[in-house]
Amino acid sequence: MRRLRRSERFRKLVRETRLTPETMIYPIFVCPGTNVRNEIGSMPGQYNLSIDNAVKVAREAEKAGIAGVLLFGIPREKDELGSEAYAADGIVQDALRAMRENVRDLLLISDVCLCEYTSHGHCGLVRHGDVENDSTLRLLAESALSHVRAGADMVAPSDMMDGRVLAIRRQLDSEGYDGIPIMAYSAKYASGFYGPFREAAGSTPQFGDRRSYQMDPPNAREAMREIELDIAEGADIVMVKPALAYLDIIARARESFDVPLAAYQVSGEYAMIEAASRAGWIERDRIIMEATTAIKRAGADIIITYYALELAGRL
Numbered sequence: 001m002r003r004l005r006r007s008e009r010f011r012k013l014v015r016e017t018r019l020t021p022e023t024m025i026y027p028i029f030v031c032p033g034t035n036v037r038n039e040i041g042s043m044p045g046q047y048n049l050s051i052d053n054a055v056k057v058a059r060e061a062e063k064a065g066i067a068g069v070l071l072f073g074i075p076r077e078k079d080e081l082g083s084e085a086y087a088a089d090g091i092v093q094d095a096l097r098a099m100r101e102n103v104r105d106l107l108l109i110s111d112v113c114l115c116e117y118t119s120h121g122h123c124g125l126v127r128h129g130d131v132e133n134d135s136t137l138r139l140l141a142e143s144a145l146s147h148v149r150a151g152a153d154m155v156a157p158s159d160m161m162d163g164r165v166l167a168i169r170r171q172l173d174s175e176g177y178d179g180i181p182i183m184a185y186s187a188k189y190a191s192g193f194y195g196p197f198r199e200a201a202g203s204t205p206q207f208g209d210r211r212s213y214q215m216d217p218p219n220a221r222e223a224m225r226e227i228e229l230d231i232a233e234g235a236d237i238v239m240v241k242p243a244l245a246y247l248d249i250i251a252r253a254r255e256s257f258d259v260p261l262a263a264y265q266v267s268g269e270y271a272m273i274e275a276a277s278r279a280g281w282i283e284r285d286r287i288i289m290e291a292t293t294a295i296k297r298a299g300a301d302i303i304i305t306y307y308a309l310e311l312a313g314r315l
């Protein structure tokens with residue numbers, strides 16, 4: 001076996017998995033104001049950006065040849081109903097319009113969820129202390145529609161309400177947007193790895209947790225059912241999230257389904273690499289390559305990663 005490991009030339013020749021910028025998506029957190037660039041404490045190197053600066057980053061992403069950006073919004077105001085999630089002049093809608101004017105060869109993808117916009121921080125409407133499913137669907141569909149009207153090329157529902165892919169598909173179709181694909185966060189686990197994101201987006205639930213709608217980490221078969229349902233409802237791309245602690249789910253999804261598969265290397269995965277690197281305990285660049293390559297090797301076609309920009313520069 002060692003004959004083909006003798007030099008980097010040989011190793012490259014027989015390499016089975018390759019990272020490419022065209023299959024990477026870069027998440028961006030858009031916040032109110034102008035010329036804002038606030039570093040996220042638990043995600044060094046990642047920022048809350050006002051629209052003007054977010055547009056600059058989108059241009060960089062376009063130049064780097066990355067597939068697209070995934071937009072999250074930090075709203076001007078939060079309320080019980082998450083109104084800014086589906087307002088025509090919400091933060092993400094404004095950002096989409098600004099980016100649409102400034103980039104051409106970059107997919108603008110919007111995260112569809114209520115948690116950044118609700119005062120209670122849950123992904124759906126809350127009644128009697130419970131996160132309601134069906135009454136939330138209409139608002140998610142409205143959010144998706146408002147994003148597409150503002151220029152989104154694709155919408156990505158991350159809320160984990162049952163039936164949201166179908167609700168969004170129907171809404172988009174009925175308004176003439178039948179050509180807009182849905183990338184569904186299908187197997188999204190109730191994970192401790194989202195901690196830093198919640199700091200970035202200010203979306204920590206004010207009571208309880210997300211276990212009544214996101215998946216229970218010990219379950220694998222259930223993830224296949226989630227994916228199957230999303231495909232039946234019209235998902236064009238399905239996603240597993242988080243990535244590194246769920247490589248078995250990625251591999252299983254790859255075996256079981258023929259639709260494009262995305263994996264989200266989430267905030268906690270990023271934070272752990274950054275923290276250990278800063279402490280001098282691991283080789284940063286090497287581990288970033290190893291972790292992202294592993295996600296592809298497991299079967300992901302697409303990686304959503306905070307390292308997308310940096311990796312594109314390196315590849």
Ligand code: PBG
Nearest residue numbers: 113115158193194197266267268
């Ligand atoms: C919103 C959402 C979350 C993430 C993506 N969309 C947070 C959550 O579900 O609590 C996490 C992304 C990350 O950790 O990088 N529902």
